[in-house]
Amino acid sequence: MKFSIQINEGPYQHQASDTAYQFAKAALAAGHEIFRVFFYHDGVNNATRLAVPPQDDRNVAKQWSELALENDLDMVVCIAAAQRRGIMDAAEAKRQGLDADNLMAGFRISGLGQLIEAGIESDRLIVFGA
Amino acid sequence: MKFSIQINEGPYQHQASDTAYQFAKAALAAGHEIFRVFFYHDGVNNATRLAVPPQDDRNVAKQWSELALENDLDMVVCIAAAQRRGIMDAAEAKRQGLDADNLMAGFRISGLGQLIEAGIESDRLIVFGA
Amino acid sequence: MAIKKFMYTNRKAPYGTVYALESLEVVLIGAAFDQDVSLAFIGDGVYQLTKGQTTEAIGQKNFSPVYAALGDYDVNKIYIEKESLEERGLSLDDLQHLVWEDEDEDWAEKDSIRLVSRSELADVMTEQEIILSF
Amino acid sequence: MAIKKFMYTNRKAPYGTVYALESLEVVLIGAAFDQDVSLAFIGDGVYQLTKGQTTEAIGQKNFSPVYAALGDYDVNKIYIEKESLEERGLSLDDLQHLVWEDEDEDWAEKDSIRLVSRSELADVMTEQEIILSF
Amino acid sequence: MGLLHTVNKSPFESNTFDTCLGYALDGSTVLLIEDGVYAATIGTRASEKIQQKIQSNNDVSFAVLGPDLQARGLENKLADGIKVVDYEGFVNLVAEHDSVQSWL
Amino acid sequence: MGLLHTVNKSPFESNTFDTCLGYALDGSTVLLIEDGVYAATIGTRASEKIQQKIQSNNDVSFAVLGPDLQARGLENKLADGIKVVDYEGFVNLVAEHDSVQSWL
Numbered sequence: 001m002k003f004s005i006q007i008n009e010g011p012y013q014h015q016a017s018d019t020a021y022q023f024a025k026a027a028l029a030a031g032h033e034i035f036r037v038f039f040y041h042d043g044v045n046n047a048t049r050l051a052v053p054p055q056d057d058r059n060v061a062k063q064w065s066e067l068a069l070e071n072d073l074d075m076v077v078c079i080a081a082a083q084r085r086g087i088m089d090a091a092e093a094k095r096q097g098l099d100a101d102n103l104m105a106g107f108r109i110s111g112l113g114q115l116i117e118a119g120i121e122s123d124r125l126i127v128f129g130a
Numbered sequence: 131m132k133f134s135i136q137i138n139e140g141p142y143q144h145q146a147s148d149t150a151y152q153f154a155k156a157a158l159a160a161g162h163e164i165f166r167v168f169f170y171h172d173g174v175n176n177a178t179r180l181a182v183p184p185q186d187d188r189n190v191a192k193q194w195s196e197l198a199l200e201n202d203l204d205m206v207v208c209i210a211a212a213q214r215r216g217i218m219d220a221a222e223a224k225r226q227g228l229d230a231d232n233l234m235a236g237f238r239i240s241g242l243g244q245l246i247e248a249g250i251e252s253d254r255l256i257v258f259g260a
Numbered sequence: 261m262a263i264k265k266f267m268y269t270n271r272k273a274p275y276g277t278v279y280a281l282e283s284l285e286v287v288l289i290g291a292a293f294d295q296d297v298s299l300a301f302i303g304d305g306v307y308q309l310t311k312g313q314t315t316e317a318i319g320q321k322n323f324s325p326v327y328a329a330l331g332d333y334d335v336n337k338i339y340i341e342k343e344s345l346e347e348r349g350l351s352l353d354d355l356q357h358l359v360w361e362d363e364d365e366d367w368a369e370k371d372s373i374r375l376v377s378r379s380e381l382a383d384v385m386t387e388q389e390i391i392l393s394f
Numbered sequence: 395m396a397i398k399k400f401m402y403t404n405r406k407a408p409y410g411t412v413y414a415l416e417s418l419e420v421v422l423i424g425a426a427f428d429q430d431v432s433l434a435f436i437g438d439g440v441y442q443l444t445k446g447q448t449t450e451a452i453g454q455k456n457f458s459p460v461y462a463a464l465g466d467y468d469v470n471k472i473y474i475e476k477e478s479l480e481e482r483g484l485s486l487d488d489l490q491h492l493v494w495e496d497e498d499e500d501w502a503e504k505d506s507i508r509l510v511s512r513s514e515l516a517d518v519m520t521e522q523e524i525i526l527s528f
Numbered sequence: 529m530g531l532l533h534t535v536n537k538s539p540f541e542s543n544t545f546d547t548c549l550g551y552a553l554d555g556s557t558v559l560l561i562e563d564g565v566y567a568a569t570i571g572t573r574a575s576e577k578i579q580q581k582i583q584s585n586n587d588v589s590f591a592v593l594g595p596d597l598q599a600r601g602l603e604n605k606l607a608d609g610i611k612v613v614d615y616e617g618f619v620n621l622v623a624e625h626d627s628v629q630s631w632l
Numbered sequence: 633m634g635l636l637h638t639v640n641k642s643p644f645e646s647n648t649f650d651t652c653l654g655y656a657l658d659g660s661t662v663l664l665i666e667d668g669v670y671a672a673t674i675g676t677r678a679s680e681k682i683q684q685k686i687q688s689n690n691d692v693s694f695a696v697l698g699p700d701l702q703a704r705g706l707e708n709k710l711a712d713g714i715k716v717v718d719y720e721g722f723v724n725l726v727a728e729h730d731s732v733q734s735w736l
Contacts, residue, residue, distance in 0.1 A: 026719035048216030086178030100230040112289040119390040129736040156615035242423040249524040259632040276563030310601035317595030349571025382655045393734040410667030444705035451699030483675025516551045527630040
């Protein structure tokens with residue numbers, strides 16, 4: 001079956017991203033396809049490459065990044081939500097005249113239409129949030 | 131009177147930072163001193179300089195930064211919370227081997243002891259969160 | 261492209277959190293995809309539609325006028341849960357009057373808002389294929 | 395340095411949100427400042443102290459053993475609101491047994507936990523000078 | 529004076545407001561801010577509880593942050609017995625009370 | 633089959649669980665995750681409501697995410713009539729139902 005996942009909260013503050021990650025791993029292990037993971041609201045904060053959590057804790061952004069690269073997942077960060085909150089890829093940072101960017105490998109920034117498309121193209125869409 | 135303010139949530143997702151900002155402005159206008167503004171939990175996300183909200187919306191990080199520079203406010207971002215969430219100043223980014231940093235001017239990164247000290251040194255401490 | 265039944269469930273009050281605003285942004289973008297769209301306002305979500313919102317003093321943008329434009333985007337199935345409205349001491353008079361123009365009836369203006377019981381709305385929800393929760 | 399009465403009010407369950415963990419981090423750092431510290435566990439906050447937390451499967455760190463170390467940091471006034479515990483179908487037996495050693499009484503081991511009614515805890519809260527809310 | 533309690537959550541979605549009422553002792557003020565202001569509106573169970581609290585203990589005061597009430601379009605729905613303050617009034621309340629408990 | 637409802641908030645702090653019960657129709661399953669799992673524990677008003685719902689409508693099922701129950705140390709407090717699932721079971725529930733409403 002084809003799933004898509006929406007994540008509405010950032011890492012650590014809420015469990016939403018952790019639960020979504022465990023769900024995604026289990027779905028892949030069971031042979032399902034994940035059409036897209038869409039990061040919205042504070043969910044965009046899962047996509048920073050600048051996080052350095054304590055050694056004995058998980059690195060949420062890195063977990064997602066590795067899962068995406070291993071499974072060729074399409075992980076989309078909403079551009080409007082990302083711009084409000086300071087998540088930038090190199091191209092967008094340049095266009096905005098910013099001196100730095102912070103998007104993690106494995107994520108891409110795109111529009112809200114990608115969420116609607118995910119709903120249309122997937123058999124199920126499930127939202128994780130707070 | 132001497133106030134300190136703790137902010138537990140990031141910009142936009144919750145109103146906490148907006149309310150704290152209006153409170154801080156009103157306190158300064160009334161002649162009170164603000165000993166420190168301490169950003170904890172997702173509150174550290176108020177300190178990014180990479181946010182580019184829509185033209186017709188407020189820029190929360192910039193508002194704080196300007197208020198701090200105009201009033202010589204001490205705005206401290208908790209280092210442990212910031213590292214979990216990817217808020218980095220240039221020195222810390224370098225030490226961590228990261229290729230970018232994102233801390234806004236007017237904020238500084240320091241330890242949780244600064245929060246306790248704020249409680250000890252201030253007449254009132256007020257927490258804004260969710 | 262297949263047409264699916266999409267429902268947006270709005271359960272949070274405006275301004276205290278961003279969900280109401282960013283949900284509305286999804287609805288507007290989603291309207292371009294010509295799907296079968298319903299909006300449900302449940303619990304504190306009904307507060308999103310109150311008249312007279314005035315936000316200057318809190319320093320946030322007042323986005324409530326955008327709801328009135330939903331009809332122009334063919335978003336005209338707006339369900340309000342009756343129990344939620346009553347528990348909050350409100351009636352439909354306290355909410356914006358949202359309308360749309362029916363192309364098939366010579367652009368006659370019609371109400372977009374449907375005041376329904378929790379039980380009726382549960383039936384509508386069950387018919388949906390994709391539910392986006394905010 | 396002046397000694398002030400600090401209270402940490404813990405009202406959130408662990409793991410679902412980060413507040414319990416990051417509150418504990420403040421308490422540990424704060425212990426070095428030799429203030430008069432009280433911890434209040436109210437509402438879902440009482441869940442922070444349950445025995446037998448096992449977090450491998452959710453991929454988070456189990457930080458519950460740290461509470462047992464609070465006594466060593468001279469954090470030994472730990473108030474549990476009785477009404478909150480009962481409403482959740484729990485008793486003190488379901489929570490960790492937290493103790494400290496009293497230097498003034500030849501290091502006698504004493505209970506850190508004080509089970510109090512809401513009304514009693516309200517009185518303790520009123521005596522505080524600084525209240526950090528999580 | 530006693531404590532200033534702030535409540536920033538809707539009484540319809542969260543039990544925070546109810547918990548706070550149990551902690552509001554003589555000399556304290558409960559200030560409703562952000563989504564907490566809905567508790568101050570007429571025709572609701574929450575504003576009835578405020579009236580009951582005032583009647584049973586007239587040494588507890590209630591205030592609401594006006595800018596938050598206006599933002600939500602509910603200025604004309606304010607229940608009796610609740611004082612409206614602006615941010616300056618909020619600052620004054622913090623200064624007048626001994627300390628602040630934020631019911632987050 | 634009908635809807636899968638997920639609830640991730642504590643029934644003691646939020647009214648989300650109660651709202652969800654009102655929307656759980658025949659053929660639907662209510663899955664408790666994250667802080668929602670507290671509703672599945674014995675001796676609580678929430679688990680009584682689950683029993684009542686099951687008795688009045690045995691075509692509504694209840695499940696709880698085991699990993700979240702374990703994390704909170706409450707595995708031995710599970711009330712009757714609630715099925716424990718792991719993340720794989722969560723995935724299966726999503727696949728088996730027609731769509732998912734997340735009560736956030």
